[in-house]
Amino acid sequence: MDAPRKSGRQRREEIREKRRQRALAQAAQTPPPLPRRPPDAVEADPAELAHNNTYGLLPLYYVDKAFTCRDCGSEELWTAKQQKWWYEVAKGNINSTAVRCRACRRREQARRAEARRIHQEGLER
Ligand SMILES: [Zn+2]
Known part of the structure; x- marks a missing residue:
């Protein structure tokens, strides 16, 4: 099927409309607000x-x-x-992190x- 001929002007309007639709679709699926x-x-x-x-910030979650x-x-x-175990169960210092392998x-x-x-031993001697 052949599409009917369109004038340049019609063509440009169609393109503009398509772009507008695409922009609207993109705006509709913006990512959720922070914190992500x-x-x-x-x-x-x-x-x-x-x-x-601590006066510093406490973590909201661990990754x-x-x-x-x-x-x-x-x-x-x-x-x-x-990390959760270390900070919340073992009560490790909030500023400490893992530095060594097991x-x-x-x-x-x-x-x-x-x-x-x-x-x-030295003290007892
Ligand atoms: Zn190691």
């Missing part, structure tokens, strides 16, 4: 965070965080769930325990 939280975010519980006597292990340099992921954290804990033991 990622779909995998884990909700923070402000009551559990109250122990943090997985990528970091590099301070000791071995491996790429690690501190998950939103682990293996290096274990090694560091053992090293500290050993240093403490040696220190204690």
